[in-house]
Structures are given as C-alpha cells and as structure tokens.
Amino acid sequence: MQTILTITKTILSVILLLFFHFIIAFFLPNPVNTINIFFIYFVLFIIGWEKSIVIWIAFFIFYIFELYSVVPLGFIIVPGIISVMTIYLLYVNVFTNRSWFTSFIMVVIAISINRLLYLFLVYVLNYASGISSIVIKNFFIDLFWELVLTSVISSLLFYLLSKKYNRFSRDKVNMIL
Amino acid sequence: MKRRNILVIFFAIFIIILLHYFGVTIWLDNKIRSLFNLSSSAVYNISTKYNNNLEFESTDELKKEYLELIEKYNNNVVDKTQLTLLTEENDNLREQLNFLDKETISIGADVISRSTDVLRNTIVINRGLEDGVLMDLPVITGRGFYIGKIKRVDSNSSVVQLISDQYSRVASTVLNKEKSIGVVEGGFGLSLQMNLIPQNEYISVGEDVITSGLEENIPYGLILGHIDIVEKEPYQPFQKALLSPYVNLNKIQTVSVLLTL
Numbered sequence: 078m079q080t081i082l083t084i085t086k087t088i089l090s091v092i093l094l095l096f097f098h099f100i101i102a103f104f105l106p107n108p109v110n111t112i113n114i115f116f117i118y119f120v121l122f123i124i125g126w127e128k129s130i131v132i133w134i135a136f137f138i139f140y141i142f143e144l145y146s147v148v149p150l151g152f153i154i155v156p157g158i159i160s161v162m163t164i165y166l167l168y169v170n171v172f173t174n175r176s177w178f179t180s181f182i183m184v185v186i187a188i189s190i191n192r193l194l195y196l197f198l199v200y201v202l203n204y205a206s207g208i209s210s211i212v213i214k215n216f217f218i219d220l221f222w223e224l225v226l227t228s229v230i231s232s233l234l235f236y237l238l239s240k241k242y243n244r245f246s247r248d249k250v251n252m253i254l
Numbered sequence: 255m256k257r258r259n260i261l262v263i264f265f266a267i268f269i270i271i272l273l274h275y276f277g278v279t280i281w282l283d284n285k286i287r288s289l290f291n292l293s294s295s296a297v298y299n300i301s302t303k304y305n306n307n308l309e310f311e312s313t314d315e316l317k318k319e320y321l322e323l324i325e326k327y328n329n330n331v332v333d334k335t336q337l338t339l340l341t342e343e344n345d346n347l348r349e350q351l352n353f354l355d356k357e358t359i360s361i362g363a364d365v366i367s368r369s370t371d372v373l374r375n376t377i378v379i380n381r382g383l384e385d386g387v388l389m390d391l392p393v394i395t396g397r398g399f400y401i402g403k404i405k406r407v408d409s410n411s412s413v414v415q416l417i418s419d420q421y422s423r424v425a426s427t428v429l430n431k432e433k434s435i436g437v438v439e440g441g442f443g444l445s446l447q448m449n450l451i452p453q454n455e456y457i458s459v460g461e462d463v464i465t466s467g468l469e470e471n472i473p474y475g476l477i478l479g480h481i482d483i484v485e486k487e488p489y490q491p492f493q494k495a496l497l498s499p500y501v502n503l504n505k506i507q508t509v510s511v512l513l514t515l
Contacts, residue, residue: 092293099294102370103301110370132263140270141290144283145367145378147405147413150274154267162260199373211373212420212441219372 087130091137094118108222113188117231119161120183123168124175124235125244135161149202156194160187175245180235184228192220284409291380291411295366302365302505358473360394360510361385366411368504375419375440377402379509382410392465392472392512399501400424400465400476401509412511416503417446417478426478427466428457428495435466438478438497446479446497453493457484463497473512 097114105112115138122131139157143150164183172179196216203211239245273279310316363379381387391404393414402422406413415422420441426448428434436451448463461481467474479497486493 095290096293096297098370099297099367103298103368104304129259132259136263136266141286144287144290144408145369145413146371147374147376147415148371151267151271154270158263158267162263196373208421213373215443216372 083130087134087137090118090134091141094134094138095141108219109226111219111223111226112230113223113227116160116184116187116191116227117234119187120164120180120231121234121238121245123165123183124180125238125242127169129165132158132161132165148199152195152198152202156191156198159194160191163187163190175239177232177235177239181228181232184231185224188220188224188227192216192223280409287408287411291366291378294378295364295380298365298367299507302507358512360512361387363412363509363511365506365509373420375416375422375503376405377414377416377506377509379412379414379511380410381511382408382412384409386513387412387511388513390471392476393509394476394512395501395506395509398476399499400472400478401499401501401503401506403472404511414509416440417499418442418444418503424472424478425466425468426463427474428481429462429464430455430457432456435468436492436495438463442496444498444503445482446499448481448495448497449492451493451495453486453491455493457481457493457495459484463495471512 094115101112101114102110104110115135119131119135122128122134135157136154139154142153142157146153164187167186168179168183172183196213199211235245270279274283310319361381363381363385365377366380367378369376369378379393387404387407389404389407392400393402393404395401400417402414402416402419403424404412405415417424417438418440420439422438422440424438426436426438428436428448428451432455434451434455434457436448438446438448440446451457459481463478463481465472465474465476465478477500479499481495482498483496484493485495
C-alpha cells in the first residue's frame with residue numbers, strides 16, 4: 078500500500094511540475110521564463126525530506142524531456158541525474174545546516190553542473206560530427222538569469238516554508254545531536 | 255545514500271538507453287507522449303493567444319503603423335493582379351512544353367509545444383509517422399513561409415528544427431537581379447544570417463530571400479525573410495547578410511509539412 082502511494086505521489090509530482098514548467102516557459106516573458114521550477118522542487122524536497130526518491134522523480138522528468146528532444150538519448154537525463162545526485166550527496170554528507178543560504182548554494186551548484194555537463198556533451202557530439210562551432214553567448218546569458226532567478230526564488234520559498242513548517246526550520250546539527 | 259542505490263540508478267539509465275536504442279520502449283514512449291501532448295498543447299495554445307496581443311506605445315505609433323499597412327495593402331493588390339496574370343501565363347507555357355513538375359502536397363499540423371532548451375530552437379507538432387511525416391521534410395506556415403525541417407519523427411508527433419536553431423542550414427537565394435545564392439543559418443536570436451554570398455554580386459536591404467531548391471526535399475521559392483543588414487568586407491571572398499523572418503517563430507500555432515511526391 079505504501080509503495081502504491083509513493084508511486085502515485087511521484088507520478089502526480091512529475092505531472093504537476095511539468096504543468097508548472099510549461100506555464101513558466103510559455104507565459105512569462107524572457108528572462109523570467111528561465112526560472113527552473115524543477116531544481117527549486119528538488120532542492121526544497123532534499124532539504125525538507127532528505128529522501129533519495131527525489132532522484133527517481135528527476136529521472137522521470139528528464140526522461141520525458143528526452144522524448145521531445147533532438148539530441149541523442151542520454152544528453153538530458155545524464156546531466157540531470159548527476160546534478161540532482163550531487164546536491165543530494167552534498168546535502169546529506171557535507172552541508173551541516175538548513176538555511177536559505179543552503180538552498181541558494183544547492184540551486185547554483187545543481188544548475189551549473191546540469192548546464193555545463195550538457196554543454197560539454199553537445200561539444201563532444203559536435204566534435205564527433207565535424208560541426209565546427211556553435212554560438213554559446215545566449216547560453217551563458219540564459220544560464221546567468223536561470224541561476225539568479227531560480228536561486229533567489231528558491232531561497233525565498235525556503236524562508237517562507239521555514240516560517241510555516243517545522244520540517245524546514247529545524248537545525249540539522251541540533252536535530253542529530 | 256548507499257553506493258548500491260547510485261549503481262541502481264545508473265544501471266536503470268543504461269538499461270533505458272539500451273531499450274530505447276533497440277526500439278523496445280516505443281509503446282511506452284508513445285503513451286507518455288500522448289499524455290503530455292494534451293497538457294502541453296493546451297498550455298501552448300493559450301499562451302500564444304495570450305502573448306499575441308499587439309501593443310502600441312502611443313496613438314501616433316498606431317496611426318503610423320496603420321498608414322504603412324494601407325500602403326502595403328495597396329501594393330499587394332497590384333502585385334496580386336500581376337501574379338494572377340503571370341501564373342496563368344506560366345501554366346499555359348508549362349502545358350505547351352509538357353513540363354513535368356513534382357507534385358507537392360502538404361499536411362496541416364498544430365504546434366503543441368516549444369523547446370525550452372537554450373541551445374536548441376525546436377517546436378513539437380501533432381503529426382508523425384502515421385501521417386506520412388518523414389525526417390528532413392520542410393515545414394512551412396501560412397502560404398509558403400519556410401520555418402524549418404523535421405528532425406525527429408515519432409508515431410503521432412514530430413520535432414521541427416526551426417530556421418533560427420543554430421544547427422539549421424538552408425540553401426537560399428536572394429531575390430535580386432543576379433539571384434545570388436548562399437546559405438541561411440540560425441543561431442543569431444530572432445535574426446538569421448545568410449553566408450557565402452559571392453562578393454561581386456549586389457544585394458541590398460529589403461530584398462527577400464527564398465529557398466534555392468538546391469537542397470534535397472526543400473523546394474524552390476519558400477520565403478525565408480528579408481535582408482536587414484549587409485556585411486561586405488573587401489578582403490573577404492564572400493559577403494554576409496542579416497535577415498529578419500516574416501514570421502514570429504515563437505508564436506506559431508499551425509504549420510504544414512510538405513510531402514513531395
């Protein structure tokens with residue numbers, strides 16, 4: 078029963094996240110539409126629940142993106158999973174505190190790993206296919222806005238959640254002690 | 255997290271890539287796509303309607319735009335009359351010469367989603383293999399505005415690589431006296447760049463650029479845009495031009511895929 082409930086919750090989370098992603102991407106003007114709702118969710122989920130199921134949620138989301146992509150399979154899912162796994166492991170093993178700053182840093186690390194790894198894979202593919210160069214100026218402009226807006230919103234949401242829910246406000250070190 | 259869990263996840267990714275490569279996951283992929291096509295097309299359609307509102311900063315600007323449109327309309331009426339006469343003349347001449355032309359048919363499609371990947375500029379349409387869509391077929395909007403080509407086909411949907419995508423290259427011709435040829439490339443934001451135009455040919459701002467027909471599957475005469483800026487350096491073997499497409503590529507709702515018989 079517990080497993081069915083977890084699977085249902087995971088599927089619902091994926092559907093809702095994609096729906097909100099479409100709304101942000103299609104409705105909001107640039108650069109506000111660069112806000113990455115997935116990484117906000119992943120970071121807040123890791124801080125709030127510390128469960129590794131977040132990696133499976135990320136797996137399904139990035140897999141759906143692969144289905145609409147023109148890049149070879151794996152170019153979206155691999156950087157996505159590695160970035161989420163990195164922040165999960167960092168939070169569990171390295172970070173010692175729950176704060177807006179933790180949320181901020183985690184978003185910055187996750188998005189940077191995801192985007193730069195993707196760019197690296199694209200470069201490898203281009204090199205293998207003999208394509209000389211690609212224009213990446215817009216990539217870095219968008220990355221800048223994505224980092225700034227997503228991390229600020231994530232920190233703000235963390236702050237609001239910590240005021241309302243105990244789960245987000247408990248200090249990690251005190252909890253262990 | 256245990257090391258075993260990490261291994262399980264990477265093993266799952268590997269298995270999925272492998273199954274996908276051998277086509278085992280096609281059925282599941284199509285089911286997932288059809289589920290998400292519904293939601294993404296609903297959101298996309300509402301967003302294009304919502305974002306299509308025209309905005310003018312002042313009444314003077316509106317008046318100016320209105321007068322320009324009237325002038326364009328009057329010119330178009332004259333052009334249309336001349337075009338009708340020339341089309342009739344052309345048909346008669348072709349008939350007399352028993353000219354064998356490739357018949358081109360098209361299928362209409364709705365845009366259901368747009369890429370959010372910064373490095374790529376693509377849209378998703380609701381037609382796929384089952385409708386006869388194949389790789390590299392040209393996609394147009396309106397009555398002949400070339401917008402891109404098919405770069406991924408699934409059973410009920412396809413992904414169109416737009417001309418503004420940085421991997422897009424299309425053989426093109428300027429509608430000038432010399433009919434200068436070149437290659438139109440994407441990757442310049444809303445603009446396009448036409449390269450490899452011979453240095454000794456004269457091109458000017460405002461001239462239209464169309465597909466040259468030198469590329470397989472892409473017929474001659476599909477409109478790409480008009481020239482905004484000409485970049486001519488005396489020491490370079492070729493000149494460049496920056497183009498503006500006539501169509502706003504971010505707000506396309508319906509397209510046609512050209513199937514050449």
